[in-house]
Amino acid sequence: MTMATTTTPAASATPRSHGTAARRPRFVHAVTFEWIKVRSIRSTWWTLFAASFITVGVGVLGGGHAHSGESAALVLREIFVGLPLGQVAICLFGVLAATSEYGTGSIRSTFTAVPHRPRLLAAKALVVFAVSLVTGLLISFATYTAGSLALGTQVAHPALSDGAVLRAVLGGGCYLGVLGVLALALGLVLRASAGGITTAVSVTFILPIVFRMMGDSGQPLLKWWPTEAGQQILLLIPSPENLAPLPGFGYFATLTLVALIGATVLVNRRDA
Amino acid sequence: MIEVTGLSKRYGDKRAVDNLTFTVRPGLVTGFLGPNGAGKSTTLRMIVGLDRPTSGSARVCGRPYHELPTPLHTVGALLEAKAVHDGRTAREHLRGLAASHHIPRQRVDEVLAMVGLTAAARKRVGGFSLGMGQRLGIAAALLGDPEILILDEPVNGLDPEGIQWVREFMRGMADDGRTVLVSSHLMSEMQDTADHLIVIGRGRLAADSSMADFLARSSHNGTVVRTPHAPQLVPLLQREGGTAESLPGDASPDGALLVRGVDARRIGELAGQHGLWLYELAPQRVSLQEAFMELTADAVEYRVTHSGKAA
Known part of the structure; x- marks a missing residue:
């Protein structure tokens, strides 16, 4: 590996462009920048694969265990039983989209290229949301399809022609899309991968289990816990003690937006 | 043109940068010197808007960095080797940065060729040596063909040929009328390269003069x-x-x-x-090293106890 000693800087083929002459980059360029970064690291692909594999795989097992005599609502819950686990991988994706940049120092090249941090973070959030949403919808429909195929002949079949089933399956994908952004916000605040992942797993997976073990005293916590409220969208029959599906999801999405704005304010104030 | 005015950065009680004022002019290679821990990197980070000054300001082409319409076309900065995700290839790293300013893809291959990384373009940066990381950083700085270059210790980890290349490269950029600010803790490195010197010690300005004046003023002369x-x-x-x-x-x-x-x-x-x-x-002929040691004798933060002869 040797430097091309014969090449002098003045010999570059591109004519010298002065700051004022070049076109001013727009938001779309920040989005492209973020998209190239997300797609060019391997962790993106293995986290998304893991999310799909776990959710769909457990969904097949769940469908296989469904009994005849169970309502379609209960059967659908059994099909989506892997989601609380699979969502952890989506969280990894969202957290790493932020912390991998801090961990490697590449956040500095990023901020020198796009010094307007709110614009950059909006672009990042958009990319993370789009990737999580598309993956989430694929996972959701794949889980539904695979889980349904695994159902026994005597078992009630939740049909997509039923509006509530379609809403639940679509909603599951949207939930994962928003969850990616929530994880991104956590990653931006915490900056370190280990801390970010631990927190995200605690928020989405461990704490809800703890709340369930607390019985009645844990119920109000579960009701207002963001990810639990968001997951109500997966229920065909709303549970009386929790938020209704759409308000629950709206509450979750609103809190995510608040978290993202808070993270942006913090990042904007901090040294990189 | 870089204008630094009353720039200060405090971390708790520690003043990393203390009321710095200087101007970096186009057409010259300006050496930014100081012992380790003198505040060079902090100053450079404030110039490119990564760190917020406690007080004072740094302006690039008359504006704070974050207000530049096209930052990468105005300033090319190499702040630390390998500010890149380990798992990304050199080309993907540059393509991302290029995309942020809709710089054409061919420019990416061009700068990779300029720094001699064409063969390693598809390799993941995690496997790069320190020298290759530096080359990639320089390639990133060149991407926007900027008017101003800010290089923090650019020859760290480079082999002699690479060092020679960086010197010629900085000279060429300055002769082309661009502003070149290059930091180093190695005085010998600057002696052959810099036209102008800004020296800091413990965050304070110790000297701001042409290389010739700086050497002439030394008592070793x-x-x-x-x-x-x-x-x-x-x-x-x-x-x-x-x-x-x-x-x-x-x-x-x-x-x-x-x-x-x-x-x-x-x-x-x-x-x-x-x-x-x-x-x-x-x-x-006094060496820059001697002149520098003399100037910063009481401003060295991390002093080694043995008294090795200056090279």
Whole structure:
């Protein structure tokens, strides 16, 4: 590996462009920048694969265990039983989209290229949301399809022609899309991968289990816990003690937006 | 043009950068010198808007960095080697940065070729050596063909050929009318490269002058004169405004003198006019290293206890 000693800087083929002459980059360029970064690291692909594999795989097992005599609502819950686990991988994706940049120092090249941090973070959030949403919808429909195929002949079949089933399956994908952004916000605040992942797993997976073990005293916590409220969208029959599906999801999405704005304010104030 | 005005950065009680004011002009290579921990990197990070100053301001082309319409076309910065995700390839890293400014893809291959990384373009950065990381950083700085280059310790980890390339490259950029600000803790590196020097110690400005002035001001400057007629020559020199002292550490019987304030040519003329013999007339070229050590002697934060001779 040797430097091309014969090449002098003045010999570059591109004519010298002065700051004022070049076109001013727009938001779309920040989005492209973020998209190239997300797609060019391997962790993106293995986290998304893991999310799909776990959710769909457990969904097949769940469908296989469904009994005849169970309502379609209960059967659908059994099909989506892997989601609380699979969502952890989506969280990894969202957290790493932020912390991998801090961990490697590449956040500095990023901020020198796009010094307007709110614009950059909006672009990042958009990319993370789009990737999580598309993956989430694929996972959701794949889980539904695979889980349904695994159902026994005597078992009630939740049909997509039923509006509530379609809403639940679509909603599951949207939930994962928003969850990616929530994880991104956590990653931006915490900056370190280990801390970010631990927190995200605690928020989405461990704490809800703890709340369930607390019985009645844990119920109000579960009701207002963001990810639990968001997951109500997966229920065909709303549970009386929790938020209704759409308000629950709206509450979750609103809190995510608040978290993202808070993270942006913090990042904007901090040294990189 | 980079203008730094009253720039300060405090971390708790520690003043990393303390009321710095200086200007970096186009067409010159400006060396930014200071011992380790003097605040060089912090200052550079504030210039490119990564760190917020506690007080004061840094302006690039008349604006704070974050207000530049096209930052990468204005400033190319190499702040630390490998500010890149390990798992990304060199080309993907540059393509991302290029996309942020809709710089065409061909420019990515161009800068990779300029720094000699074409063959490694598809390799993941995690496997890069320090030198390759530096080259990639320089490639990233060149991407927007910027008017201003800010390079923090650019020759770290480079082989001699790479170092030579960086020197020529900085010279070329400055001769092209661009602004080049390059930091280093290695004075020898700057001696051959920089036209102008900004020296800081403990976050404070210690010197801001041309290389020539900086060297001329050093007390190590002078002319060694060996003569059997010292008693006659010294008063002549003093009349010309010069000073003479016996050369420190010299044990020869002739009594060598270190003369300051009168140049070698004039000393020769005076000796000739008065028929005084000179056995030696040697202008001392002070090294930047010596001048720097002298200047920052009390500003070194992390001092090593053994007193190694300056190179």
